[in-house]
Amino acid sequence: MKKGVNVDLWAGLFTLAVTGLFWMQILERDEFSFHSLIYPDRILPILGILGAVLVVKGFVSPTRKVEFCKELNTELVFTAVVSAIWVLSMDYLGFLLTSTVAMFLMLYRFQPKELRNAKSLMQFCLIIFGELAFMWLVFVKFLAVSLPEGQFFRMIGLA
Numbered sequence: 001m002k003k004g005v006n007v008d009l010w011a012g013l014f015t016l017a018v019t020g021l022f023w024m025q026i027l028e029r030d031e032f033s034f035h036s037l038i039y040p041d042r043i044l045p046i047l048g049i050l051g052a053v054l055v056v057k058g059f060v061s062p063t064r065k066v067e068f069c070k071e072l073n074t075e076l077v078f079t080a081v082v083s084a085i086w087v088l089s090m091d092y093l094g095f096l097l098t099s100t101v102a103m104f105l106m107l108y109r110f111q112p113k114e115l116r117n118a119k120s121l122m123q124f125c126l127i128i129f130g131e132l133a134f135m136w137l138v139f140v141k142f143l144a145v146s147l148p149e150g151q152f153f154r155m156i157g158l159a
Contacts, residue, residue, distance in 0.1 A: 003064070004065050005064060005065050006058050006062040006063070006064055007062075007063050007064070007065050008011070008054050008055075008058035008062050008063050009054070009055060009056045009058025009059070009062060010058075011054050011058075011120070012051045012052065012055035012056075012057070012058055013051070013055060013129070014051075015047060015048075015050060015054060016048065016051035016052065018047070019044055019047040019051055019115065022044055023044055026044075027086045034145050036042030043158065049141075052152030064117065068137035075109075075110070078109055079106065082102050082105050082106060083102070084102075085102070086101075086102040089146050090132055090148045090150075091150070091151065092150060092151050092152055093150045093152050094147075094148050094150025095143075095147040095148045095149075095150075096132065096147075097150065098150075099128075099132055099135075100132065103127075103128045103131065104123075104124055104125075104128060105156050107124045107128070108124065111124075118137055
């Protein structure tokens, strides 16, 4: 028997956990509109089925990796940390502020150092503005999803 990490089993369990987390989020909130539930209602069952298939494959014919994570990839760790802070702080600081900061940090981090200048910073701002405007238009106007305003801004009277 080959030694190593059963990546199929772990990937399946992770997929099932994420699916369950998203499903619980939907069940807890009644403020979602019909249109905003179309996507999760279609995707979450598919994710659950794929996760279950991976778990079964992990028991029947597992794929094993000996060197699953030999060294930490700094870009991956940076992205995971920024994404986690973004998600955790969104309810407190709001979608707009946290998304702007997270996107800026990602764009800045992955821009080659020799190309970082005032022009690239302005491009970052335009990209962020365009992306957030698109996301707001799709989610708020078309899907009627309310984005977090942030408790901090409500507390100081700006929201």
